[in-house]
């Protein structure tokens with residue numbers, strides 16, 4: 213809703229006479245919070261009902277967290293990335309203060325639980341695999357629900373730490389509530405999901421709707437997220453595999469880092485690519501960079517890791 217309110221406010225500014233009605237749609241992903249997402253339908257659990265409403269004409273625009281959108285887009289629906297991209301990083305939240313240094317976690321009190329076998333909450337294979345890399349002794353426990361629910365479960369003592377997207381915590385204004393017990397993961401420790409922190413507005417491929425959205429579009433964020441999402445799609449990864457990517461445009465260079473990591477965190481394939489980015493560059497150039505990045509990962513054995521995980525993910529917890 214916060215994301216949607218931001219989009220409607222921007223639309224009103226651009227098109228003062230536009231009539232806007234917000235239609236709230238509860239998706240399967242919102243309703244079923246006691247099961248891992250892979251067991252309630254895999255890719256698109258936050259999206260299917262909404263795309264249905266777009267197709268039926270019950271709504272004209274749909275606001276999504278881009279990372280919740282499957283990388284295979286239906287042909288007749290477009291996604292425009294709008295607004296400034298939020299912080300792409302993940303955040304570690306605990307009940308007690310701690311410090312991250314040299315890729316390790318250090319509780320600030322010497323008797324803190326985190327040093328023994330910390331219980332870490334997440335349903336994301338991507339986060340699970342990366343946590344195992346730097347906290348091999350951690351117990352990874354399933355955690356679902358909206359951001360507020362997840363924080364309450366942490367605060368009730370069900371977990372010693374949980375991992376959340378900075379974007380969600382920033383948008384919901386939770387940073388103050390978490391002062392002293394949250395730390396931003398450096399990208400070297402925890403690479404985010406493709407599209408994390410970006411807002412996508414989806415619409416039917418109709419000129420009138422695209423014209424409404426055009427002034428809101430963020431070309432650079434569209435290009436960067438295209439690289440990340442193409443990387444994931446080209447790996448054949450779907451939404452629910454330990455695949456991470458972060459791209460950015462700085463000083464006329466589009467650069468991206470990608471990661472495919474085995475579930476135990478022991479084998480990781482880290483890849484990097486970049487491309488000069490000029491005013492003539494196109495989304496097709498960004499997609500080509502994503503393909504190149506995926507090809508590099510595949511050459512280095514990413515397909516073996518992905519093939520291993522596809523059967524397992526039906527049984528284990530999973531999420532973006």
Ligand SMILES: NCc1[nH]cc(CCC(=O)O)c1CC(=O)O
Pocket residue numbers: 277278279280359375376377378379380407408409410411531532
């Ligand atoms: N998994 C659900 C989800 N989808 C988007 C965000 C965060 C906002 C964003 O990445 O734009 C979250 C919560 C989280 O991962 O902590």
